[in-house]
Structure formats: C-alpha cells, structure tokens
Amino acid sequence: MKKLLLVMLFALLPLSFSASQVLAAGEGPSKDMLKGKITAVNAAERTVTFEKDGTREIVTLSLNENMQPEEMQLDRKVLVNLDKHAESGKVMKDIEIMFLDMTTDKLFALLLIGAIGGLLSGFIGSGGAFVMTPAMMSLGVPGAVAVASNMCHKFPKAMVGAYKRWKYGQADIKLGLVMAITAIIGVQIGIKIQKYILAQFGGAGSNLYISAVYMVVLIFVGGYVFSDAYKLAKGGGKETVGKLAIKMQKINLPPMMHFKTAKITISAWITIPIGLFTGMLAATIAVGGFIGVPGMIYVLGASAVVASATELIIAFVMGFWGSVQWGISGLIDIRLALLLLATSLIGVQLGAIGTTYVKDYIIKVVMATTMLIVAVSRGAKVPGYLADLELISPLDPGALALLEGLSFWALVAALGSAGLIIVVAMIKGISADRKSQKALAEGVQHG
Amino acid sequence: MTTFDKNMSAVAFAEAGEHETARRILEERPAAGHAHHPVKKKSKPYLNTAIFGAISISAYVVLFTNEKLITELFTMGGWRWAYPVGVAFFFSFIHGAFGSNLLSVLGLEAKK
Numbered sequence: 084m085k086k087l088l089l090v091m092l093f094a095l096l097p098l099s100f101s102a103s104q105v106l107a108a109g110e111g112p113s114k115d116m117l118k119g120k121i122t123a124v125n126a127a128e129r130t131v132t133f134e135k136d137g138t139r140e141i142v143t144l145s146l147n148e149n150m151q152p153e154e155m156q157l158d159r160k161v162l163v164n165l166d167k168h169a170e171s172g173k174v175m176k177d178i179e180i181m182f183l184d185m186t187t188d189k190l191f192a193l194l195l196i197g198a199i200g201g202l203l204s205g206f207i208g209s210g211g212a213f214v215m216t217p218a219m220m221s222l223g224v225p226g227a228v229a230v231a232s233n234m235c236h237k238f239p240k241a242m243v244g245a246y247k248r249w250k251y252g253q254a255d256i257k258l259g260l261v262m263a264i265t266a267i268i269g270v271q272i273g274i275k276i277q278k279y280i281l282a283q284f285g286g287a288g289s290n291l292y293i294s295a296v297y298m299v300v301l302i303f304v305g306g307y308v309f310s311d312a313y314k315l316a317k318g319g320g321k322e323t324v325g326k327l328a329i330k331m332q333k334i335n336l337p338p339m340m341h342f343k344t345a346k347i348t349i350s351a352w353i354t355i356p357i358g359l360f361t362g363m364l365a366a367t368i369a370v371g372g373f374i375g376v377p378g379m380i381y382v383l384g385a386s387a388v389v390a391s392a393t394e395l396i397i398a399f400v401m402g403f404w405g406s407v408q409w410g411i412s413g414l415i416d417i418r419l420a421l422l423l424l425a426t427s428l429i430g431v432q433l434g435a436i437g438t439t440y441v442k443d444y445i446i447k448v449v450m451a452t453t454m455l456i457v458a459v460s461r462g463a464k465v466p467g468y469l470a471d472l473e474l475i476s477p478l479d480p481g482a483l484a485l486l487e488g489l490s491f492w493a494l495v496a497a498l499g500s501a502g503l504i505i506v507v508a509m510i511k512g513i514s515a516d517r518k519s520q521k522a523l524a525e526g527v528q529h530g
Numbered sequence: 531m532t533t534f535d536k537n538m539s540a541v542a543f544a545e546a547g548e549h550e551t552a553r554r555i556l557e558e559r560p561a562a563g564h565a566h567h568p569v570k571k572k573s574k575p576y577l578n579t580a581i582f583g584a585i586s587i588s589a590y591v592v593l594f595t596n597e598k599l600i601t602e603l604f605t606m607g608g609w610r611w612a613y614p615v616g617v618a619f620f621f622s623f624i625h626g627a628f629g630s631n632l633l634s635v636l637g638l639e640a641k642k
Contacts, residue, residue: 118605118607136605136606136607137606137607137608160601160602160605181605182601185594185597235614235615235618236618238618239618239619239621239622239626240622242622243622243626243629247630250640251640403615406611406614406615406618407611407615409611410607410610410611410612410613410614410615411607411608411611412607413604413605413606413607413608413610414605415604415605415614416601416605417593417600417601417604417613417614417617417618418593418594418597418600418601420614420618421590421593421617421618421621424618424621424622424625425590425625428621428622428625428626428629429629429632429633432626432629432630432633433633433638435640436633436638436639436640439640439641440641512641513638513641516641519537523537523540523541526541
C-alpha cells in the first residue's frame with residue numbers, strides 16, 4: 084500500500100508542475116482576481132496602492148461606488164475581484180480579507196464540522212465537502228480560500244479513510260485509480276463549464292446553475308438509492324447486482340478489466356463516463372461521490388461497501404491534485420485545513436469501523452437521506468437566484484430570510500440525521516456483536 | 531477458516547455436547563489432560579496513543595503560536611504549494627495514527 088501511494092504521488096507531481104506554468108505566484112485562480120496587500124489609501128482620489136503577492140508588483144486600483152476609503156484595511160492579505168466591465172480594468176468589484184481572525188467559537192465550529200464530515204466520509208465514501216465549504220464561508224472565509232482549504236483537508240482525510248477500508252478488505256485500489264484518472268479530466272471539463280456560465284450569466288447565473296445541478300442529481304440519484312435501500316431492508320438486507328450492471332458487465336468491449344476486490348470484470352469504456360461525471364460533479368458542487376458511489380453500485384455492479392470505500396481513493400487523488408493547484412495559487416489557509424483534520428481524521432476512521440458492523444443497505448440509507456435533505460437545502464436558495472436574474476419578481480425580504488433559514492437548517496438536518504443514523508447503526512451493530520460473542524463464550528463455558 | 535465459520539463450528543459442537551471440542555476451536559487450546567497455552571489478549575495501545583497524541587498536540591501548538599508567519603509563508607504560491615500539502619501529509623500520518631490508537635484504546639475496532 085505504501086508503495087502504491089508513493090507511485091501515485093510521483094505520477095501526480097509532473098501534472099502539478101505543468102499546471103504551475105499556467106498559474107504564477109501572486110495571481111489568483113483567475114486573471115480578474117488579485118491576491119496581495121493594500122499598502123496605502125488615497126481617500127481624495129478613491130484609489131488604493133496594491134502590492135501583489137509574490138511578484139510584489141505595485142498597482143493602483145480604484146474603489147467602486149459602494150466602497151468607502153475608511154473601510155480599507157492596510158497590510159492584511161486580501162482577495163480582490165476586479166470589475167471586468169470597467170474600461171481601465173483596475174476597478175475593484177469586491178474585496179475580502181483572506182484569513183479570518185480565529186476565535187474560540189470559530190475554532191469549535193470547525194472541529195464539530197470536521198468530526199461529522201469525517202464520520203460521513205468514512206461511512207459513505209463522500210460527503211462533508213458540500214457542508215464544509217459553505218460552513219467556512221458562513222464563518223467569513225472567502226469562497227476561494229474555503230474551497231482551497233477544504234481541498235487540502237480532503238485528501239489526507241480520504242487517504243486515511245481509504246487505507247483503513249483497504250485494510251478491512253473493502254477498497255478496490257485498481258478501480259479507484261482507473262476512475263480517478265478520468266475524474267481529473269472531468270474536473271477540468273466541469274471548471275470550463277462553470278467559467279463559461281460565470282462569464283455569460285454572472286454570479287447569480289452561476290449560483291443558479293450549481294443549485295440546479297445539485298437538485299437534479301440529489302433528487303434523482305438520491306431518490307433511486309433510497310428506494311433501492313428500502314427494497315433491500317424489506318427483503319432481508321441481501322444485496323444483489325442490479326439489472327443495469329449485469330447488462331454492462333456483459334458488454335465485451337476491450338480493454339476488459341478485472342477488479343478483484345469489487346469482483347467485477349467490465350470494459351474500461353464503461354468506467355470512463357462514471358469517472359468523468361464524478362469529476363464534473365466535484366468541480367460543480369464539490370461532491371463527486373454522489374455520482375461516483377451510485378455509479379459504481381448501479382452501473383458497474385460493486386457492492387455499496389466496496390463502492391463507498393473505493394470512492395475514498397478517487398477523493399484522495401482528486402483532492403491531492405486539487406490541493407496542488409490551489410497551493411500554487413497560494414489560497415490554502417492551513418489553519419482551517421488542520422482544524423478540520425483534527426476531528427475528521429478520527430471521524431473518518433470511526434465511520435470506516437462502522438461499515439464493518441452494519442448491513443450494506445444502511446450505507447445506502449445514509450447516502451440517500453443526506454442527498455434528499457441537501458436537495459431541500461439547495462432548492463430553498465433557487466427562488467433567490469431566480470429573483471437576482473430577474474426571471475421572477477423580487478422576493479419579499481421576509482420570504483427571502485425564511486428561505487435562507489430553511490436552507491441553513493436543512494443542511495444542519497442533513498448532517499445531523501446522517502450522523503445519527505450512523506451512530507445508532509454502529510451502536511446496534513457493536514452491541515449485537517458483543518452480545519453474540521459473550522453468549523458464545525458462556526455457552527461454551529457452561530458445557 | 532473465518533471467525534464466523536469458527537464460531538458456528540464451535541456452536542455446533544457445543545450443542546452436540548462436545549464442549550471441550552468447542553472450547554478448543556474457539557481458543558485453539560489442546561484437549562483436556564494436555565498442557566494448555568491460553569491465547570494472549572491483545573493489549574491496548576496506551577503508549578502509542580500517548581506518544582502520537584503528544585507529537586500531534588505539539589505540532590498544533592507550534593502551528594498556532596506562529597500562525598501569522600506560517601499563513602504568510604504558506605500562501606506565497608508557486609513551488610511553495612509543497613508547504614501546505616507537505617504539512618497536511620505530516621498531520622495525516624501523525625494525527626491519523628493517534629486517532630487509530632485512540633479508537634483502539636476506547637475499544638472501537640472493526641468487526642473481525
């Protein structure tokens with residue numbers, strides 16, 4: 084396993100170095116985003132002197148009409164979005180402090196989020212990302228820094244989880260690596276689509292697109308997984324390979340690949356679209372596993388245990404590659420990543436242990452429940468985006484606040500219910516196992 | 531033979547009145563009358579938990595007492611991507627090992 088990890092890392096290094104030619108130090112992830120410090124403010128001319136990070140190039144930027152000179156903070160690292168429509172190209176659209184001041188309540192919030200996100204990841208192979216990034220943003224972290232820091236937390240967590248589940252005989256390394264390669268390509272496609280929509284329709288359009296993707300995927304896939312889990316629970320819990328997967332496995336299109344742990348022999352061409360869509364979804368809503376895990380179960384024919392374990396390998400590869408990209412841009416707040424890791428590294432192992440005590444369909448129940456409740460959370464944001472795009476009339480402030488509250492609390496409910504189902508299932512499984520061990524030992528002793 | 535198979539065989543023998551055989555299957559001891567060597571119970575990794583926990587806590591303290599310098603350095607971009615990624619790897623090994631040992635100390639292990 085250690086050899087394999089080293090091989091993976093050395094294979095990824097050339098990819099990351101070639102990417103470094105695209106993004107030089109000091110630039111943000113796009114040409115309209117600058118990273119650096121404000122060193123002086125000219126209130127009369129409504130301009131600031133900005134020192135770019137890395138290159139230390141000095142530029143003069145203008146404040147937009149909504150900004151006030153006295154709001155500008157000197158000598159703190161900031162992210163500046165430039166107004167693309169301004170003629171000079173040097174007008175600030177918005178400005179965000181890159182690194183939030185760490186307070187005790189933010190620290191505890193990050194530890195709690197990390198614990199639950201880790202538990203979910205260890206159990207269903209994905210999850211946490213859709214809550215960690217928005218959670219960090221709600222603490223005041225700029226979006227780009229939140230995504231970057233989450234990525235840097237994701238790959239170590241996925242590595243530890245994947246290792247544990249490989250030790251339990253659940254993770255198919257070959258399948259994980261094969262899908263990870265196409266997932267990385269899928270991420271690039273997803274990013275291109277996102278950038279196009281952002282350029283054409285602006286921030287509100289981009290948010291609407293993301294929410295629409297969330298809802299379609301979560302409702303359709305989550306609903307299917309839920310109904311499957313329900314049938315399994317009613318039918319005694321014995322998982323069988325689905326009809327679609329059986330048909331896919333019969334397609335004899337070389338190269339055929341055998342995946343030992345997943346117990347599948349299938350054409351490599353079938354794995355490609357699943358990997359691609361996993362990557363595209365990861366680039367869009369940050370959770371590729373909502374396609375990857377059901378794809379491995381229903382299209383390839385892997386069991387829920389193997390699919391959720393193998394997803395962690397894909398998450399590790401994508402997370403590592405993504406972290407290098409964000410690290411090159413200098414956007415990772417290592418404090419956030421490590422505070423999340425403090426509890427998620429324990430949570431992911433606990434979740435992994437939990438999978439050995441529960442029936443296969445419980446994994447599907449947790450996944451489906453999480454997906455369906457998060458769909459409600461995202462759906463509640465859609466009217467606001469439609470109003471921003473003027474596709475519907477502006478919303479009443481009271482209604483908007485209600486929808487924001489519904490979105491937030493649905494997200495909390497998604498995490499809470501998933502955590503509760505996992506913990507209850509684990510307690511039941513561990514108690515039953517200990518009772519049977521004790522009864523067995525007593526039965527033998529009394530002989 | 532898996533643990534499940536072993537347990538079921540032991541149950542079958544016990545139900546048939548072959549208690550000594552059942553005991554032997556479970557504990558891998560010789561039959562009565564011969565010297566027996568009881569199976570050694572796996573001890574909990576208290577020392578490893580303490581060691582990895584101490585290293586992990588120390589690393590967190592070092593990071594947060596120097597947070598301004600570290601965030602400045604780790605966000606310079608370019609080849610310095612290696613700093614946050616390398617530190618994340620370091621913490622994942624050390625803190626991951628601490629977590630694994632802690633769960634074992636708490637009696638939370640995978641079903642065998």
